[in-house]
Amino acid sequence: MGFTIVGMRERRTPRAPTRTGRRGAGGSPLDTAVAEYVGLWGWDVTPGAVLVTGQAGCRCSCGRADCPAPGAHPLAPGRLIPAGTPLDEALDAWAEARAAAPGATALLPTGLRFDVLQVPEAVARAALPRLDRLALPLGPVALAPDDRAWFFVAPGIAAQLPSLLRALGWPATPPRLAALGRGAQVPAPPSAVADLGEVVWLRRPDVETAATPPGASPLLGVLATLCRRLAPTG
Known part of the structure; x- marks a missing residue:
């Protein structure tokens, strides 16, 4: 499965995420937060790039030497976990993003919900x-x-x-x-x-x-x- 969960769901009254997903009990604080933002608050979440520190200094995890916003932009256009995504799907999408870019941030897109x-x-x-x-x-x-x-x-x-x-x-x-x-x-x-x-x-x-x-x-x-x-x- 890719990062994008196919199909934007009609927004309903936010509901609290249940803890029945297979990652629910052992996730990191950021894993838990992503599930909360998507399932409880009704917000979209975009996996974001991270600033990587190495021998040559700091670079963006996107790999671009000329990155205009190192560590401060979405990993790729369209990689979105939409509001209302079921808990297991949201956690799977987020886990895949973190596997591809360890330390990835969770970005909240502005302009739609707030x-x-x-x-x-x-x-x-x-x-x-x-x-x-x-x-x-x-x-x-x-x-x-x-x-x-x-x-x-x-x-x-x-x-x-x-x-x-x-x-x-x-x-x-x-x-x-x-x-x-x-x-x-x-x-x-x-x-x-x-x-x-x-x-x-x-x-x-x-x-x-x-x-x-x-x-x-x-x-x-x-x-x-x-x-x-x-x-x-x-």
């Missing part, structure tokens, strides 16, 4: 208690070990970011605030980022926030303000 607002770690950590005090709706929040934090928001927001910021009184995008939509992806916890460490959840998903992530406003206003105050340029 978009992502990307900010530095300091901004994310300052924003969370403020958002809690304001009782603002909040989706999942992930943190990478290379000073990137991702707020999961409703799909379509990345394309609207400039107009959304203008509506909030921002003529230009604040430093280090970015939005990821169609064609992008983020590594899912607990995937490794190069040799820096693993991606972790600052706020874990739940059934409601995974299925219906919040809109950008007023979350975007809080992040934009904190980016201006806390995020160095560059």
Whole structure:
């Protein structure tokens, strides 16, 4: 079987993966996470390349000497484990990906189920208690070990970011605030980022926030303000 599971399944209410699969009890934390993302949260997962360290330095597991994004892209176009894939099939597809590329990451494609607002770690950590005090709706929040934090928001927001910021009184995008939509992806916890460490959840998903992530406003206003105050340029 290839990496692609044939046929996109109609999205239904996310259901928790059962632990009856033959790899269920002995899998790694990332194996378990992939089954959770596909079966419980209703997200697609793409096996991703990994940065390999050797005598000649670091190289991407894809083998391309001129790789434009070493260790930070899908293994190949179309290699997707779709949301709703049965547990055994999802784990088989993921096991095959890991066998072909040991240490492969699990990437979450943006633009379909959710978009992502990307900010530095300091901004994310300052924003969370403020958002809690304001009782603002909040989706999942992930943190990478290379000073990137991702707020999961409703799909379509990345394309609207400039107009959304203008509506909030921002003529230009604040430093280090970015939005990821169609064609992008983020590594899912607990995937490794190069040799820096693993991606972790600052706020874990739940059934409601995974299925219906919040809109950008007023979350975007809080992040934009904190980016201006806390995020160095560059």
